[in-house]
Amino acid sequence: MINKILVAVAGRGLCEEMLNMLMDLPSLQQASITLLHVVPSQVTAEGMSVKLEEGGKILAQAVQSVKVDPNRVNPRLKQGDPKDIVCQVADEENADLIIMGSRGLGRLQAVLENSVSQYVFQLTSRPMLLVKDDTYVKKLRRVMVAYNSSPEAQECLKTAIDFVKEIQGAQLIIAHVNKDLSGKSAEDYTATAENDPVLAPAVAQAKQMGISYRCVTGTGKPGPEICRIAEDLNADLLLLGSPDRRPTVAKSFIDIDRLLGNSLSDYVRVYANCPVLLTRHAG
Template structure:
């Protein structure tokens, strides 16, 4: 359940537009929202004072533009490294969802160019909604795609999709399980029967309980490319996929090398998806 949202607002990009779209969904309307703006530390006190004042204006403008319920919104202005502050505030507020912008940088390039979203994506143990800066139009959420597998994080993604869609009139869910051994042709719509992929059948059964209209797809080939192409072909408004955390407990505070190097499915999709991407990761 999404009860507490952390919106990391830099004053640029599509995050405010994304938040406005989310606020049209009954589930999200009941959530408490923390709007965070981080002011990077400056060399001189004079410059710091100026940046602090500018950050305050940015934060006030965001609150005004979003037109949120004053009783459910908290404004937070912090000084520090945005990468560290976002993770810290997410922990402090016990956020159910982090919403933040992304330049869509991949792998080492993201690390070398000090990508805040890439850093938070690696270290946060919470669902994250990444919205690329100015690369697509933010549309009302009607069509949601969930990439399924057997992981708990994928099941959590399905649960989020269903709780969002059950109150959206005309909402539609696409479930995709891309496995190279499946016999379905790329992007074929498969029917719900016992002969189909068990992961999709189980997910579709869960969707039926919520009364959510559901389509299944079992594209062959490289999963990341197929998922992104399917999202493009079906004009998906929100793509959800799980990101299982395979790091041992002792390394939870360290970067996930697969994601640093851009070798994971999640890293590919967050960079190349034609719509906002919500990534789920189960808390350790």
């Protein structure tokens, strides 16, 4: 259940557009919204004064652009390192979802250019909805889930079903990519997607809820295949489970795989041509 949403506002307007699309969902229309703009620390008091004034204008524009009852909007203007502040405010607000913009930088480029979304993504345990700068934000009609038997994928499916069942005419796309091709022949992949045993539980849930769905299977490297399917089927939103395999003692430290862009979720974050919602599972 999404009751509290944190939107990191950068002045480009994409995150606000994404929030407005989500507000079409009746279950989210009562959620409280925190709009956060972070002003990096400046060397001089004069410089800080200028940046705070600019930041206040950006925040005011964001408040005006979101289609939310003003009584449920909490604008916050903070000073400091954006990476740290976003995580800090997410914890303070106990956010159920973080919406952030992303330049779509991959691997070392994200580190060298101090990517805020990359660092927040690999440090927070909260679901994140990432909207790349070159993404066209559309109304949610085709919601895609990258599905397998993992708890994270099942969490994704639950969220996607909750979305689709509230949108008239929406379709759930359930995609499974088999990356293990060893010992397989072409005939092994001729069965229809609906007969894929991995997808069977997801199909059963979709049928039970009475929602429109489509099954798709792919083979090869999961990252490129997931992005290809999302593009081919013109998905408006892609949901992907993002497990945190670090031991509890290391939860507050950098995850090198994510930092350098070696994880599946990081690949999809960078290369998918639609907004990406990365869900987490406590286990």
